Amino acid sequence: MKNHEIARIFQVIAEYLEMEGVRFKPYAYQKAALTLENLKDSVEDIYNQGGLKGLKAIPGVGESIAQKIEEYLNTGKIEYYEEFRRKLPIDLDALIAVEGMGPKKAKMLFEKLGITNLTELEEAARSHKIAPLKGFGDKTEANIIEGIEFVKKSTGRFLLGEVLPLADRVLATLRALPEVQRADVAGSLRRMKETIGDLDFLAISSQPEKVMDFFVSQPEVVKVYGRGQTKSSVRLRQGVDMDLRVIPPGSYGAALQYFSGSKEHNIALRQIAIDKDYKLNEYGLFEGDRMIAGATEEEVYAKLGLPWIPPELREDRGEIQAAQAGTLPTLIRLEDIRGDLHVHSAWDGGVNSIAEIAQAAMALGYEYVGISDHTQFLRIEHGLDEKQLRQRNREIDALNEKLRRAGKHFTVLKGCEANIMNDGSIDITDEVLAELDYVIAGIHSTFRMPRVEMMARLRTAMNNPHVDIIAHPTGRILKKREEYEVAVGELLKIARETGTILEINSYPERLDLGDSNILAAKRTGVKMIINTDAHHIDQLRYLPYGIAQARRGWAEKDDIVNAWGLKKFLEFMKPGR
């Protein structure tokens, strides 16, 4: 799909415009980029069927942007963008990925020091060339160095949400090949880790040659590292490396186990094999020279005296002991989820109407959906004030009435994503909060607060009898920003004491709480909720990423409040309303 390519270009155009200090236009390009990113249909199809007029029907796309899409579809480039790149030939994306660096600073550093990329930025910062510049200083320079270090730590890894759709596509194509009897994804992707280094595929095939031919000649391959009988490695245009191994059927389970990892889990498993005088490797489980298991994972685990362990648990975090004791958790599944409670509507600048959201949620088989628009503090997100919240509530009431009359067993809940101010207070009056079905509260400003103050802030918010759920509790942004100063142990204790639910946010950059915090929450007896934070109905499909985190954190149905029916869910909300 060209949608993503064009969205990316629009995003960079927005940054270039920002750089030049142009007002409002960046917003228009950003909005168009967001819409394209989430569009279900390909712009090629839309253009082929409806021409320029069809493109202009896309929200946020007008005359000028439609023409640029047309230009890209016809020529593969957009001259407006190329012009910017000639004028300011810098790796803008990489530079502003550094926390604290924005388009303006990037421009300044290019003009004064000729900095075009991360390496040059780091060199300049380390040799103290940046601090003396007007508008910069020692702290900015130190922050840049810190930011670069964080970015470097996470380079080479991709978000689960970035690579999973890609891997699914490759896997589906592999499985469709007549020469392939079986194919699976292994590695950290199978374990659904939040970030992925590279993709490992395994296959059984009677004609490995043909499978390898296919693998190395996929349209997105830009580099072939190697092509052999049993293993090939390639790099895709998206920057991801992929391996494919063809495995003999008798070893397939052992190989799947071995290449799924984690390394720590495998070491522990091999130790069990050694204790039984066996040997375990990627070819099978051996007693002396005799293979006693290998075709399936189940038989490998069984011969080691263990039930099959779900890949998400394979981190040597106690899953082997639990398996031995027969106490493995029954992990939460996508099918268990009854509703999504963190969804933004057009009321706060999201894309879709509440009716559209309800429709989409029903199509996903949900029993309820909660609208959680931003509140007034977040002006940029068009946060609602009390009056607007009430207006919106009336719309929801009317919609519920309509659904009821149509005989639908579906409920739209009235919520909000309120802001936790620096002192822990909420930016909406108690009176209006009490009129909602539930309240999510989150921190959206002043992240660099010292730990003691941050915890006091959170404690105050969680003690508020109207605050039911804390959104993205640690504030981390994967590959971009560390957690804010949260003492997770203390947070969990307060959550338990106050009956506050902690969110598992499914947004691919967040996945917050993360897996180990989820496990800690479960052990503390804190309830959680898996939400998408969707700003567009297509983002309701982010939920599996949150489910994956929850599964990695050992969560079961009982731990997750939106796996409960509506009545039980509502009864669990605080009695402050």
Added chain:
DNA sequence: GCCGTTTTCGGCCCGACTGTTTTCAGTCG
């Protein structure tokens, strides 16, 4: 550059914070 149940022009993207300054520019949500 987009958009319209007040508008085809004039709004939209505001407010807090940080780090730099001595009144403000840049960044972030």
